[in-house]
Amino acid sequence: DVKVTQSSRYLVKRTGEKVFLECVQDMDHENMFWYRQDPGLGLRLIYFSYDVKMKEKGDIPEGYSVSREKKERFSLILESASTNQTSMYLCASSLDRYYEQYFGPGTRLTVT
């Protein structure tokens, strides 16, 4: 049974804090993705990675960075959290372009 896990389901942080969101997949997938989901905006791609230590900016990378030191782990970093980063964050992985993405359960982040 394929699995993508995210370190926290709910997180509350203060403005200016550094925030780490961790994602781990056990499917040996090359490709991993971070999205945020906001009402009326759907899922928007923040960053993706197609190999260890490789990363590509998605559509809304500003205010975020990522780290992929191991194949199974892809971390999203908010260097200095702001209230407009309050959102649901979703991690996904996929084997290949023509295969579906598997999503984690999401982390609901609130920045106060």
Next chain:
Amino acid sequence: DQQVKQNSPSLSVQEGRISILNCDYTNSMFDYFLWYKKYPAEGPTFLISISSIKDKNEDGRFTVFLNKSAKHLSLHIVPSQPGDSAVYFCAASSEVSGTYKYIFGTGTRLKVLA
């Protein structure tokens, strides 16, 4: 610039009837399309996909139709069941600098009434 659009934010259908969810795209480079279903407090789960070389793909109660000339795809659910009540996202894929990414629509909330 929203490259993938789901113009209906919500849809209500009676149990047993057909649900039709629509999706439009603007980028002619998209060549692979997927539908996902999302329940509250869960990640999206894959439903069905279609390649641009096809115009129809079927999997049980779910059928996806692709009209390339109109840049339009639709998901048909027949018959609709109360458990189908969820938010549905369409996604489109294209190759980007030797790799790929998916662009998602804004979602349609389907409510199936018992």
